[in-house]
Amino acid sequence: DQQVKQNSPSLSVQEGRISILNCDYTNSMFDYFLWYKKYPAEGPTFLISISSIKDKNEDGRFTVFLNKSAKHLSLHIVPSQPGDSAVYFCAAILISNFGNEKLTFGTGTRLTIIP
């Protein structure tokens, strides 16, 4: 059962434009959501996170929006740069009453920035 879904396996965006990466989830109990960027042969690089009690978090060119009623989050990258070309994963964290964390990843979206 895939609790975190990225339905678009790939996305191409012109350099300088906005890239919007989408993620849907099924478990309304998730506490945090995170976005990662991954290059081939490297570990995922953390980009930005958002608590489930917020609806927006911004860090430089990256903004994450959370719509809890729709169980949907998105990552906006503005402006898009060639170095942003990578695979992007969204992830969700469930924290139990005992403090245990469980991180669940989506399957990723390959973003290609066209010069």
Added chain:
Amino acid sequence: EAQVTQNPRYLITVTGKKLTVTCSQNMNHEYMSWYRQDPGLGLRQIYYSMNVEVTDKGDVPEGYKVSRKEKRNFPLILESPSPNQTSLYFCASSLRPGQGNYGYTFGSGTRLTVV
């Protein structure tokens, strides 16, 4: 430099020969975890650890063991590797939720092939 270090980066082994993949972090993080990445399945959690001597199963723990005898190290042990454990493995560590810019830091990965 703050980082998560995994060793080895590449490993080819034979079925049944015990192996250990080491993971070390220098950020004094309490949380550490192991993931495997397989085509079409994204990143799946194997085991995680809340703190020293506290470990728990993730989504795909079968065939793996872990230990957390000290805060900085979280080795992944395959007692009797099988070909279905051929995969790309990532170790990660993190602050507690609410501490600073909460998000997991990943190592560079270990590509394991079991023949």
